[in-house]
Amino acid sequence: MNTIIRDAKIIDPKSAFHNNIVDILIIDGIIKKIGTSLQNSENATEVKLDNLHLSQGWFDSSVSLGEPGFEDRETIANGLTVAAKSGFTAIALQPNSYPIIDNQSQVNFVKNKAFGCATELFPIAALTKQSEGKDMAELFDMKNAGALAFGDYNKSLDNANLLKIALQYVQDFDGLVIAFSQDEKIKGNGVANEGIVSTRLGLKGIPNLAEELQISRNLFLLEYTGGKLHIPTISTAKSVQLIREAKSKRLQVTCSVAIHHLVLTDEKLDGFDTRFKVAPPLRTETDRKALIEGVLEGTIDMITSDHNPIDIEHKKMEFDGAKNGTIGLESAFGTLMTVLPMEIIIEKLTAGKATFGVQTNPIEAGQKASFTLFSPEGKNVFTKENILSKSKNSAFLGVEMKGKVYGIYNQGKLVLG
Template identity: 60%
Template sequence: MNILIKSATILDSKSEFHNTTQDILVENGVISSIENQIKNPGNYQEISFENLHISQGWFDSSVCFGEPGFEERETIKNGLKTAAASGFTTVAMNANSNPVIQSNSDITFVNTKALNNPVTLLPVGALTIGSKGEDLAELYDMNSAGAVAFYDYKKPISNPNLMKIALQYASNFDGLVCSFPQENKISGNGVVNEHINSTKLGLKGIPALAEELQVARDLFLLEYTGGKLHIPTISTLKSVELIREAKKKHLDVTCSVAIHNLYFTDAVLSDFNTHYKVLPPLRTQNDVDALVEAVKDGTIDMVTSDHNPIDIEHKKIEFDYAAYGTIGLESAFGALQTIFTTTQTIEILTKGKSRFGLESTPIKIGNKVNLTLFNPDAKFTFTNKHIISKSKNAIFENESLKGCVYGIIANNQMTLNSL
């Protein structure tokens, strides 16, 4: 692939060209020249957009595509197309398919489905057989096939001894164990955050305590085992404080937060719109403020879209019975830009790669090209026309967002959006 990118502002703190506007020549998929002005050396395709900015390719640590088994929600092929159009060059795909991804052959199937795509798919294997929380899955075999982590998506491990054994066993091959932060005996039949709004609406609440007890338990287990733990999608102020203290002890722990938990509070639930039914639930303004601050100071290691397509039959029903989840890839950049500066947003979108075994790819001469192209200043209202996913359960529908994605260049391929 030979292309010439014209007048692009580079946002990459690991590049000597950070915060400068340059022409970039790509030859055979490798950056061969970065200069103020480059003359087209041949009939190379020229890339030029209004207010063009580029960064290292973006990474999302938690997406769901449904396949195999839930293709009506999403397929791997269309999921990767959605990721590319949304600016992501790498995504970690959860194991919540039917059957769940829990063996060497399952990981191989997923990797085969994702071959020859501009977006790199990193498969996450189930932590337990059938994601039932009873017996460990074939962790080592999945790791050998390319699994980057082990996680029963949105299903907490209730047995602390099983979590202890998982951390100990996975440490033999530097495996990353993920633990969903919820104590089910405390959350019970709750469907939203337990607070004033849940009482007003007559909906059963999930106390912040349900999350914080699980986080505290897992951190104690981590300290005991010396393993490697990732806590996905925390949502409360106290969880932030617990993880901050654990990091001061130099425990090997990372965590993430979903973008919607940084943006919305439970105040939006007044009309019982099931788009807002997510897990963990939307919390209070105090929680949101603490989460945003934790992203800024590095306590929270990565921000995820937590993209989870749900078909209409499981969303457009009574709130109590609707499935949890929202799509989020398409709105990720625009939503983050309403909370953080562009520089902060790009740092967020390019963090977390090393935790999942992925090397950083700075914008430097001689490096393989792995870029996201975007305009940070475009403002728009997110509507159905912006959705590429097969499912349309978008929590950010009708929200005013900032920033559009032009496309990606990665794996010696290019995907550009028709704007």
């Protein structure tokens, strides 16, 4: 479909049109021309939206959907529609389906399911068979099938030698290892951040040490082996410091933070609302501020929604027994706009492409048209009517948000919310 996007302010430091208001002519999915008052000689569909801003397409480095096996939580087709209307042109799919994405056929299955969608799906394959942490999965075969990286979602690898071998092995094909960091022995039966709130509520605590000790171990392994390591969804001030120090040693380590850890704290647990039960747990205001600082200074490379749909049977129950996770795609941009500058948000929602080896497309003539349409203005309260996912387990219900996502243009398709 040929399209002209009118009066769009470009937010792309890699483009010569950065901060300019222009028209963009797209022919067969390629940016044909950028300028002011372009003539519509191609009979293209015209798109004109209030206070329209345009950036490179956003990428989410941690999305769970459910299919195969948990289609009641979310399907791939609907999940990718949700992602598109939330501004994401690409997502990295976590392997925590049933069966686990731990072999070539499962990688091919989810890729085929996503074929033809405007939002591109890139599978993260399990690092170990069945994500059980015992035997390494067939990493090279899955890389050839299109796996983006290797990691066991929200599961820490107790076997340090196995992580060491994995970091050494993937260097033969420039692979990326993802290491969720939480010492299970120190976590024990904990369900909430260890501190004043958990003590007051009588909930078993998970100390910051559980995360920090594992991150320290994993960074020591990386220093020994070389290779590339990604540490997802860090949640403590000390974790930021540890990764900052590792980067100063020029280790190839990257990290992400989940939106809920930038916005919410464990004070939300008053009332025992399981929507706020996530892994790692919501921490203190001190940690939240340190994470914000880590984003602003560049220690934290990317921001993820860590979108994780959970069915009501496993979420609306006693706090100790409820599953961890919140959905976050629909609320991602509006929530971030309440705590961070727009330019930083765009940077952190696009920077993950470089880490994960996803193609980037500057907004220039001749490039593939792949961008997000949004406005940084306006306020609204996030309600159930704003949830497009099949599961409704959002930690952001009732939160006042800023800005609006219109949708995306990608893969030759325009998707507007």
